[in-house]
Amino acid sequence: MSIAACLDDVPHPGEFVREEIEAREWSQRDLAYILGVPEQAVGLILSGKRGISPEMAKALGKAFDVSADYFANLQQAFEMSNARAPDPAVERRARLQSAYPIREMIKRGWLTDTNIGLLEQQVMRFFCRNDLDAVPHLAHAAKKADYRETSPVQLAWLFRVRQIAAEMPTVGYSASKLRAMVADLPRYMRDPEEIRHIPRLLSECGVRFVIVETLPKANIDGACFWLDNKSPVVGMTVRHDRIDNFWFVLRHELEHVLNGDGRGELDGGQVDVDLEASGSRDDLPPAEKRANDAAQDACVPADEMESFYIRKYPYIAEKDVVGFAGRVGRHPGIVVGQLQRRMNRYDWLARHKVKIRQFLIGASVVDGWGSVAPASL
Incomplete structure (x- = not known):
């Protein structure tokens, strides 16, 4: 799988670095010399095996006369596209905790700390309703x-x-x-x-x-x-x-x-x-x-x-x-x-x-x- 064939078609930042050095007719070794880093370090970025650190983003910005944020944002977009989707329970737990003092209720023994589905059922039983949105005053x-x-x-x-x-x-x-x-x-x-x-x-x-x-x-x-x-x-x-x-x-x-x-x-x-x-x-x-x-x-x-x-x-x-x-x-x-x-x-x-x-x-x-x-x- 190529480094460009990533989730949501967001390429690795190394792809853009390669385009920049080709536009200037530089070699990988030339860029390594300019950056003052081993050639291997540049190779890992170009091959998509290493990300661009904040320090490297600043250095590339100086080398190519562009904003360091350009490369930092490319790296962030790539990482977000490849990040695993969060457990759906996170959003559901946040919803409960935003509405009620769930963590304190668990600590006090009013509810049992269990999977989100059973926890939601406990909350509904606690408030005597079949719908979390229907808890009355x-x-x-x-x-x-x-x-x-x-x-x-x-x-x-x-x-x-x-x-x-x-x-x-x-x-x-x-x-x-x-x-x-x-x-x-x-x-x-x-x-x-x-x-x-x-x-x-x-x-x-x-x-x-x-x-x-x-x-x-x-x-x-x-x-x-x-x-x-x-x-x-x-x-x-x-x-x-x-x-x-x-x-x-x-x-x-x-x-x-x-x-x-x-x-x-x-x-x-x-x-x-x-x-x-x-x-x-x-x-x-x-x-x-x-x-x-x-x-x-x-x-x-x-x-x-x-x-x-x-x-x-x-x-x-x-x-x-x-x-x-x-x-x-x-x-x-x-x-x-x-x-x-x-x-x-x-x-x-x-x-x-x-x-x-x-x-x-x-x-x-x-x-x-x-x-x-x-x-x-």
């Missing part, structure tokens, strides 16, 4: 940084919560039981260890409670959605591992459940704003304002907090906070969290905001931090 009420749109990463997290919740056994949902349980929450807010009772209490009310570690850049603290009109789910990430954040997020989501927010696929759900960044914003949807107010009042009764703040600010001593927390029956870290937000001083008495994830992991259905919750595609 699940009706939900998710507390996250931007409530205007559910990103693919957030959607993947929500579907993982849904996948796990769908396999959890529970009793029928009772709004009256949940209201009674919510009213009784303060008794569990004194001691961080008491948090371990929450998953059981919610299950007794018919609420599926799932903890799924957040995905990178998802910025979700929690979500409320419904498997059907009688099956509420509360999912949390506990990405802010602090006692004040846990109780605020939990009560926020339970308010969504009690109000029926996010119920029904046609509803579209209520999306919650990241409370760390925008809990005091005035442009939130009404459902979010109601949930924020309920959560804040549960953490520290609003009238009690207002009275304490007026009397003590700006000279609030640590002993005053501890005493006030004891009087209202809350852990000091919960009171500190509320005061920090009011004062915009998030380092103030921060040591009281103890970690609580450890008390949840043994008592809840947890997916993340090295553990994969049992759920089938």
Whole structure:
């Protein structure tokens, strides 16, 4: 096969070099002398056995008084024409990864790393659809940084919560039981260890409670959605591992459940704003304002907090906070969290905001931090 008979009829650059030296009536030895290289090196290029390096392209450009890019582009065109076609799976994997956090989902054990055909089937089963382009925005009420749109990463997290919740056994949902349980929450807010009772209490009310570690850049603290009109789910990430954040997020989501927010696929759900960044914003949807107010009042009764703040600010001593927390029956870290937000001083008495994830992991259905919750595609 001649060097010109290449794929797509793109000849080897040596063919053009040969034409140049013939036009000048040079010999192969003449060109080698001009270039200052062994004659054999020129012969390998002319025979198509060696490509033109960037250095050789520059040298040939000087020898023939043309641009070095001319020979460099000839070499590139030849190499591209002879390059093997990529595995079709490359494009399909890129499509998946562009839409969803596939690599992270595999790492977390949500999907199995396998051939592209089986991987695509897994993704469709994960999102409960037969077409990758038909993955819906699940009706939900998710507390996250931007409530205007559910990103693919957030959607993947929500579907993982849904996948796990769908396999959890529970009793029928009772709004009256949940209201009674919510009213009784303060008794569990004194001691961080008491948090371990929450998953059981919610299950007794018919609420599926799932903890799924957040995905990178998802910025979700929690979500409320419904498997059907009688099956509420509360999912949390506990990405802010602090006692004040846990109780605020939990009560926020339970308010969504009690109000029926996010119920029904046609509803579209209520999306919650990241409370760390925008809990005091005035442009939130009404459902979010109601949930924020309920959560804040549960953490520290609003009238009690207002009275304490007026009397003590700006000279609030640590002993005053501890005493006030004891009087209202809350852990000091919960009171500190509320005061920090009011004062915009998030380092103030921060040591009281103890970690609580450890008390949840043994008592809840947890997916993340090295553990994969049992759920089938």
